[in-house]
Amino acid sequence: MFESAEIGHKISKSEYEAQESTLRIQLLEIQEELKNASFPVIILIGGVDGAGKGETVNLLHEWIDPRHLETHAFGAASDEERERPEAWRFWRVLPPKGKIGILFGSWYTHPIIDRVYGKTKIADLDVALMRINSFEKELVDDGALIIKFWFHLSKQAQSDRLKALMKNPETRWRVTDVDWQHFKLYDKFRRTSEHAIRTTSTGEAPWIIVEGSDKRYRSITVGKHILNLISKRLATDNTQETKISPPPTLIENPYTILDTLDLEQSLSEEEYKRLLEKYQGRLNLLFRQAKSIGKSIILVFEGWDAAGKGGIIRRITSALDARDYQVIPIAAPTDEERSHHYLWRFWRHLPRAGRVTIFDRSWYGRVLVERVEGFASEPEWMRAYNEIVNFEQQLQDHGTLVLKFWVHIDPDEQLRRFQLRQETPYKHYKITDEDFRNRAKWNDYELAANEMIERTSTEFAPWYMVEANDKKFARIKVVKTLCDRLKKSL
Amino acid sequence: MFESAEIGHKISKSEYEAQESTLRIQLLEIQEELKNASFPVIILIGGVDGAGKGETVNLLHEWIDPRHLETHAFGAASDEERERPEAWRFWRVLPPKGKIGILFGSWYTHPIIDRVYGKTKIADLDVALMRINSFEKELVDDGALIIKFWFHLSKQAQSDRLKALMKNPETRWRVTDVDWQHFKLYDKFRRTSEHAIRTTSTGEAPWIIVEGSDKRYRSITVGKHILNLISKRLATDNTQETKISPPPTLIENPYTILDTLDLEQSLSEEEYKRLLEKYQGRLNLLFRQAKSIGKSIILVFEGWDAAGKGGIIRRITSALDARDYQVIPIAAPTDEERSHHYLWRFWRHLPRAGRVTIFDRSWYGRVLVERVEGFASEPEWMRAYNEIVNFEQQLQDHGTLVLKFWVHIDPDEQLRRFQLRQETPYKHYKITDEDFRNRAKWNDYELAANEMIERTSTEFAPWYMVEANDKKFARIKVVKTLCDRLKKSL
Numbered sequence: 001m002f003e004s005a006e007i008g009h010k011i012s013k014s015e016y017e018a019q020e021s022t023l024r025i026q027l028l029e030i031q032e033e034l035k036n037a038s039f040p041v042i043i044l045i046g047g048v049d050g051a052g053k054g055e056t057v058n059l060l061h062e063w064i065d066p067r068h069l070e071t072h073a074f075g076a077a078s079d080e081e082r083e084r085p086e087a088w089r090f091w092r093v094l095p096p097k098g099k100i101g102i103l104f105g106s107w108y109t110h111p112i113i114d115r116v117y118g119k120t121k122i123a124d125l126d127v128a129l130m131r132i133n134s135f136e137k138e139l140v141d142d143g144a145l146i147i148k149f150w151f152h153l154s155k156q157a158q159s160d161r162l163k164a165l166m167k168n169p170e171t172r173w174r175v176t177d178v179d180w181q182h183f184k185l186y187d188k189f190r191r192t193s194e195h196a197i198r199t200t201s202t203g204e205a206p207w208i209i210v211e212g213s214d215k216r217y218r219s220i221t222v223g224k225h226i227l228n229l230i231s232k233r234l235a236t237d238n239t240q241e242t243k244i245s246p247p248p249t250l251i252e253n254p255y256t257i258l259d260t261l262d263l264e265q266s267l268s269e270e271e272y273k274r275l276l277e278k279y280q281g282r283l284n285l286l287f288r289q290a291k292s293i294g295k296s297i298i299l300v301f302e303g304w305d306a307a308g309k310g311g312i313i314r315r316i317t318s319a320l321d322a323r324d325y326q327v328i329p330i331a332a333p334t335d336e337e338r339s340h341h342y343l344w345r346f347w348r349h350l351p352r353a354g355r356v357t358i359f360d361r362s363w364y365g366r367v368l369v370e371r372v373e374g375f376a377s378e379p380e381w382m383r384a385y386n387e388i389v390n391f392e393q394q395l396q397d398h399g400t401l402v403l404k405f406w407v408h409i410d411p412d413e414q415l416r417r418f419q420l421r422q423e424t425p426y427k428h429y430k431i432t433d434e435d436f437r438n439r440a441k442w443n444d445y446e447l448a449a450n451e452m453i454e455r456t457s458t459e460f461a462p463w464y465m466v467e468a469n470d471k472k473f474a475r476i477k478v479v480k481t482l483c484d485r486l487k488k489s490l
Numbered sequence: 491m492f493e494s495a496e497i498g499h500k501i502s503k504s505e506y507e508a509q510e511s512t513l514r515i516q517l518l519e520i521q522e523e524l525k526n527a528s529f530p531v532i533i534l535i536g537g538v539d540g541a542g543k544g545e546t547v548n549l550l551h552e553w554i555d556p557r558h559l560e561t562h563a564f565g566a567a568s569d570e571e572r573e574r575p576e577a578w579r580f581w582r583v584l585p586p587k588g589k590i591g592i593l594f595g596s597w598y599t600h601p602i603i604d605r606v607y608g609k610t611k612i613a614d615l616d617v618a619l620m621r622i623n624s625f626e627k628e629l630v631d632d633g634a635l636i637i638k639f640w641f642h643l644s645k646q647a648q649s650d651r652l653k654a655l656m657k658n659p660e661t662r663w664r665v666t667d668v669d670w671q672h673f674k675l676y677d678k679f680r681r682t683s684e685h686a687i688r689t690t691s692t693g694e695a696p697w698i699i700v701e702g703s704d705k706r707y708r709s710i711t712v713g714k715h716i717l718n719l720i721s722k723r724l725a726t727d728n729t730q731e732t733k734i735s736p737p738p739t740l741i742e743n744p745y746t747i748l749d750t751l752d753l754e755q756s757l758s759e760e761e762y763k764r765l766l767e768k769y770q771g772r773l774n775l776l777f778r779q780a781k782s783i784g785k786s787i788i789l790v791f792e793g794w795d796a797a798g799k800g801g802i803i804r805r806i807t808s809a810l811d812a813r814d815y816q817v818i819p820i821a822a823p824t825d826e827e828r829s830h831h832y833l834w835r836f837w838r839h840l841p842r843a844g845r846v847t848i849f850d851r852s853w854y855g856r857v858l859v860e861r862v863e864g865f866a867s868e869p870e871w872m873r874a875y876n877e878i879v880n881f882e883q884q885l886q887d888h889g890t891l892v893l894k895f896w897v898h899i900d901p902d903e904q905l906r907r908f909q910l911r912q913e914t915p916y917k918h919y920k921i922t923d924e925d926f927r928n929r930a931k932w933n934d935y936e937l938a939a940n941e942m943i944e945r946t947s948t949e950f951a952p953w954y955m956v957e958a959n960d961k962k963f964a965r966i967k968v969v970k971t972l973c974d975r976l977k978k979s980l
Contacts, residue, residue, distance in 0.1 A: 039829075062834040081845040083786070091837035096829035107578075131622035131880075138877055141870075142831045296573070339586035341632045347581035353573040380631075385627050390621075397574040443584040 001194050003462075004257040004454045005152040005211040008220075009404055016216040023223045024063050030230050031100070037237050039097040041230055043102045046109070047151030048189070049179045050161040051212025056151070056222055057104055063223065072107035074306055086110075087135065094139075107132055108196060115184050115192050120188055125192070129199040136205045145233045146205040149222060150197055155186050173257060191459060198458055203383025204360040209454065231240040256450040257465070257487075261408055264469035276315065279479040283319040284487045287356065291324060293352035295489065296400040299482070300362045303407030304445075305435050306417040306469045312407065313358055315475045316482065320356060326420070330361040343391055350395075364404075367452045372444045383454040397461040401489050406453065407466045411442055428477055492682050493952075494747040494944045495642040499711075506706040513713045514553050517815035519767045520720050521590070524587070529633040530585040531720060533592045533963045536599070538640030538679070539669045540651040541702025545639070547594055549709050550716075560585060560817060564595035576600075577625065581746055587633075597622055598686060600735045605682050606675050615682070626695045635723045636695040639712060639910050640687055641702040645676050684949055693873025693947065699944065716845040745849040747955070751898055756769040756960035766805065773809040776886040776976045777846065786890040787980065788974070790852045793897030794935075795925050796907040802897065803848055806972065815821060815846040820855060830858055832874075840885075854894075862934045875945040887948040891979050895968055896943065897956045899970055901932055 034041065043051050057108045073091040081089045087107070093102030111128035114120045115310075120128075134144055153161065162179060165171045175259070182189060208225055208292070210218050265367055267275070290297060299311040317325060328349050337345040342354045343363060353358040365385040370376035376384070395402050409417075418439075421431040465479050468474035500902070501509075514696035525533065535543050547561055562583040571579045585591030601618035604610045610618075626636055643651065652669060655661045672679060691697045698715055712752060752782060755773050757765070778785060789806070791799045818839050827835040841847040856874040860866035866874070885892050899907075908929075909922040928935070947953040954971050 080842065083784070084840045085884040085890070088837060088840055092833060094834060095831060096826065096831070121612070121613070123617050127613050127616045127620070130617070130623075133620075133624075134876075138833075138873075138880075139831060144831075293574070336586065339588070340584060341629060341634075343628075344581060344584065347578060350574045350578060352570065383631060386624075390624060390628075394575040394577055402576070458544060463741060467952055 001153050001188065001198065001454065001457050001459075002154075003457060004450065005209045006154040006157075007211070007260050008213065008256060009211045009217045010214045011216040011220055013216070017222060019220050023220065025226065026227050027063050027223060028065060028095055028118070030227055031068055033234055034100070034230060035098045036351065037098050037234060039145055039233065039237060040097050041100040041145045041233075042095060042139065042228075043100065043226065044106045044146065044147070044148040045102060045104045045106070045151070046106060047193075047210075048153045048158055048212065050149035050158055050165065050175075050341055051153045051210075052215060052218050053104065053151050053212075054174075056149075056218060059219055060102065060222070060226075064100065064467065065343060069100045069102065070097070071104055071126070073101040074109065094144075097143075100335065103225070107135065108200075112192055112196050114187075116182075116189050124481050125196070126199070129196055132200055132419070133202055136202070140204040142266070145229060147226060147229050148200075148205060148207045150193070150207050150209045152219065153208055153212045157213045158183060160188065163363050174458075189236055194459055198389055201455060202386055203379060205417065206382065206455070216287060216450055221377060226480065255447070257453055258446060258450055259422075261467050262409070263410055263413070263467050263469040265467050265473050267472040269472070272472040272476060274477065275476045279476065279483055280315070280319040282483050283316070283479060283486075286483060286490065287320055287324070289403075290486060291354035293490070296351045296353055297356045297486070298395060298400055298402045299356070299358045300364070300404040300406060301358070301360055301401070302362060302364050302368065302405070302449075303466070303468070304409050304414055305438060306414050306421070306430075307407040307409045309360055309407050309476055311471060312466075312475050312478050313360060314404075315479055316358065319479075324354070325356040325358060326351070327358045327360060330365060343359065343387065346391075351400075362389065364452060364456075367447050367456075371448050385452075388456055389458060392456075392458065392461045401486065402461040403464065403482060403485055404456075404461060405464050405466050405481075406449065406467045407474060407478075409468050411439065413469045414439065491945065491947050492642050492644075492680065493947060494940065495699045496644040496647075497701070497747060497750050498703065499701045499707045500704045503704040506710060509710050513710065513717065516717050517553050517713060518555060520717055521558055522646075522723070523724055524590070524720060525558065525588045527588050527724060529635055529723065529727060530587050530637045530725075531590040531716075532585060532629065532634055533716065534596045534598070534636065534638040535592060535594045535641070536596060536639070536682075537700075538643045538702065539672050540648055540655065540665075541641035541643045541700075542708050543594065543702075545705065546639075546708060546712050546750070547592055550712070552588065553713065556873065558588070559590045559592065561592040562592055564593070564599065573844065583889055584629075584634075597625065598690075600976040602679075602682055602686050606672075606679050611837075615686070616689070619686055622690055624694070626690070630694040631756060634860055635719060637716060637719050637721055638695060639695045640683070640697050640699045641708065642699055643702045645680075647703045648673060648676065653826050670871060681949060688879055688948055691879075692876055696872065696875070696945070713816055720939055737762055746936070747943055748898060748940055751957050753898070753903070753957050753959040755957050755963050757962040757966060759962070760823065762962040762966060765966045766969065767919060769966065769973055770805070770809040771975075772973045773806070773969060775812055775869060776973060776980065777814070779980055780891075780976060781844040783980070784804065785797075786843055786888075787846045787976070788885060788892045789848045790839065790854070790860065790894040791848070791850055791893070791897060792852060792854050792895070792939075793956070793958070794899050794904055795928060796904050796911070796920075797897040797899045797958050798964055799850055799897050801961060802895075802956075802965050802968050803850060804968055808850065809969075810846060811912070814844070816841070817848045817850060820849060820853060827974045833877065836881075841890075845895075852947075853881065854862070854942060858935065858938050861938050862931055875942075878946055882946075882951045884950065891976065892951040893954065893972060893975055894946075894951060895954050895956050895971075896939065897958045897964060898956050901929065904929065905961045 007223070047053055061071065074089065077086075077089060090103070090107055093101065093103070101312050111125055111132070115122070115125045118422060130218050134450070138147060149389050160182060162175055165175045170300065197207045197209070287297075287439065299313075301313060303309055313327060317327065330345075333345055335344075346359070346363050349357055349359075366376055366388070367381050371381040392402050418435060420430055421427040453463045453465075464478075467476050502583045518811060535547060539914055551559065551561065560583070563578065567576075578877050580593070580597055581731060583591065583593070587931055601622070602611070604613070605615045606911040640711050652665055652673060687699070700711050710849055777787075789803075791803060793799055803817060805849070806819065816839065820835075823832075823835055829918045839849075856866055856869050856878070882892050908921055908925060911917040943953045943955075954968075954969050956964050
């Protein structure tokens with residue numbers, strides 16, 4: 001879930017300056033429109049210490065007209081606050097319609113910190129998080145726009161940053177003992193935060209994870225998200241009387257997790273054969289062990305057309321007994337499937353104890369093809385992230401092993417393979433005009449894939465990225481990953 | 491919460507026969523329309539043993555065309571089911587669009603039973619219930635109509651019924667050891683069910699509580715609710731192509747909790763003075779005790795115009811030090827209040843530790859005047875029940891004592907008092923044309939009040955009914971109730 005916020009996003013000084021001035025003007029314009037709107041904007045700021053939360057909030061106060069912006073930080077409760085239910089301190093500062101309220105800290109702080117320090121159990125955390133969900137739903141039902149930013153730093157980056165702050169006499173005071181204490185608990189904090197973010201990234205109020213290491217990057221990113229979300233919400237605000245200017249251009253697709261993949265990786269024919277034999281043998285053994293203890297396995301394959309999913313799947317199934325597995329290719333739903341909830345068709349194929357189900361494309365179609373082609377509306381695919389994670393959580397809780405692979409190639413490689421298919425008679429059936437049409441939407445699909453990976457990669461069911469420009473490399477990577485994960489889970 | 495299902499609802503044989511034939515025809519008609527609808531109907535049946543769940547389901551199979559109706563009962567899980575996540579058994583039987591599925595048992599059974607038998611903690615139950623809420627929300631988001639019936643019997647009625655079944659050789663087999671075992675746990679089952687129903691009575695899928703002691707009453711009630719809810723949902727179903735017949739008339743307001751009040755109760759002047767002095771003295775002492783330990787108190791008064799709320803409040807405040815209490819009269823919201831969530835104006839008046847806040851009308855306006863006058867839309871007031879109970883739960887969790895009084899008079903008494911106000915110069919300001927206009931909507935307000943009491947009377951903040959045709963009786967009842975509850979809570 002945090003993978004995409006650990007890839008070192010950066011913006012150069014010149015690019016920053018070019019973007020900043022436009023952004024500031026647009027923010028002031030949108031704020032002017034917001035004044036007459038029928039809804040408040042609630043911005044929550046949370047995340048890792050030292051990831052620039054404070055600096056960002058200060059910057060927003062420079063950028064936005066402070067007459068319509070209020071920031072409230074939540075430290076230890078005052079006696080006035082302790083004498084009322086916990087939510088009182090938040091209710092009293094909720095912004096009215098037409099205004100922006102920044103809550104620094106917020107209702108997430110206590111449940112997460114208490115859990116990290118072992119003061120509460122996981123069930124207590126879950127209850128607290130689900131109460132938060134109802135609370136936010138209440139606010140959204142009432143019209144509020146809630147924007148939640150989570151500032152993230154990798155463990156290394158956080159340590160570097162704290163050290164740098166310590167070195168400089170001017171910033172040293174900003175690093176407290178509590179910061180170092182939190183740092184020691186980094187891993188637990190990360191796990192707990194991930195759990196909290198996942199549980200509360202609802203369709204109504206999803207989290208936005210911001211990589212905090214580069215100041216320019218995080219400032220522009222936060223500013224643009226605020227601009228886009230307010231502008232989008234204004235467009236649907238019926239009571240809005242003033243003329244609405246067209247929404248500003250969306251954030252350009254930034255450097256993403258997919259961009260970090262090294263597609264040049266390859267294997268020689270010889271090496272491939274040797275490794276394949278080795279891992280298939282191991283896999284067969286592991287599958288039989290899993291079967292003997294009734295452990296079920298679900299494999300999910302997503303990726304570009306012609307990325308080689310089918311070939312990978314065949315290398316796995318050849319290590320299995322045909323009685324023990326099912327390959328479910330997901331194309332257009334049947335009539336019966338169409339008359340049920342979109343997840344129904346996947347629930348019906350869940351494996352029995354000790355069996356394997358391989359999905360060639362899957363429930364992720366909801367947030368990929370259905371999103372891009374408009375078969376699912378925005379509210380539908382937005383809430384699907386949460387529905388999908390819930391679904392996989394249930395599989396996990398039951399003891400099923402879920403592995404998800406994104407099989408990745410670049411557009412040139414895809415074109416090369418398409419042309420090859422056209423030229424090869426027995427592969428000809430695999431290529432249609434639609435495949436070429438889909439290529440035109442490469443950028444949309446890439447955006448959707450990145451967001452999918454960001455929002456559905458969980459500690460119990462992470463996405464595995466498979467560099468597949470070289471088919472041999474891809475097959476070995478998948479089979480090896482499968483062996484490793486399966487072994488760990490037994 | 492169960493109060494209104496313990497007042498002995500009955501329908502005579504002749505009335506039943508008259509209603510049944512129409513109802514059956516309407517049910518068949520609505521089912522015909524449902525065939526082409528874009529949504530499924532999911533009916534959940536839960537409740538106390540012996541309250542007629544099984545008989546009602548069998549009756550529905552007689553009434554409704556079985557080709558489009560499926561019932562699934564959930565006992566012990568099969569091995570097929572145990573090998574998948576728990577929800578699998580429910581997903582596999584969810585009805586498709588256009589059909590009705592009755593789930594006898596359902597996802598509520600295990601969480602409730604496990605808690606009653608002490609196998610789980612309250613936090614586990616809460617997690618399970620909130621997962622249920624997300625699951626049901628998913629289904630509703632996808633279009634499903636979920637109708638949840640809870641069959642209730644008072645402890646006495648359940649015992650009577652089990653004994654009667656035992657006596658008759660033909661029905662004896664239906665009473666199992668498990669039934670008697672459950673009966674021993676009646677009180678715990680009732681508490682746990684109430685908690686579960688409250689937590690899961692969402693705006694999307696509220697529970698309908700049905701008194702189970704009279705077979706004719708419960709059959710007609712269930713049938714009518716199904717008819718009304720499907721017909722209402724069909725009216726908003728856009729993809730519906732066939733002509734929609736006008737929805738059948740709504741259920742006539744049945745015998746309700748307000749009808750059970752004995753408004754003839756009164757006190758002599760002498761007795762009144764004696765009791766008032768006694769309880770005011772006691773109250774003063776109790777208030778001071780509460781203050782010394784920092785216990786906050788919130789009193790809520792709702793009821794008909796001219797029911798005497800002001801007079802009651804004055805009898806309470808005269809036992810208090812002016813520095814310790816606030817009376818908050820709730821009329822139209824201020825501009826600032828209007829620009830916030832409707833609960834904001836109440837949150838801001840929560841008392842500090844050891845203080846008392848008295849609300850003369852309250853947040854219940856959302857489900858009373860705002861509902862009846864159309865200031866709040868149906869989704870708004872429907873979800874308000876849950877929002878309000880959540881709000882009061884937070885007060886309870888914090889240790890605040892919440893007492894809610896419904897001050898009740900009948901229409902004749904109200905008219906008498908209105909006329910008196912017109913004739914008495916110093917009371918003249920209290921009466922306006924609007925008061926007379928509101929009288930015309932007596933039935934609507936009564937319906938709203940009954941539903942409010944049903945849906946928001948909780949174990950920690952029950953509604954107290956105050957028979958107020960005699961002002962003296964009403965005042966003493968409130969002051970005495972307050973003393974009793976306050977004493978218990980210290």
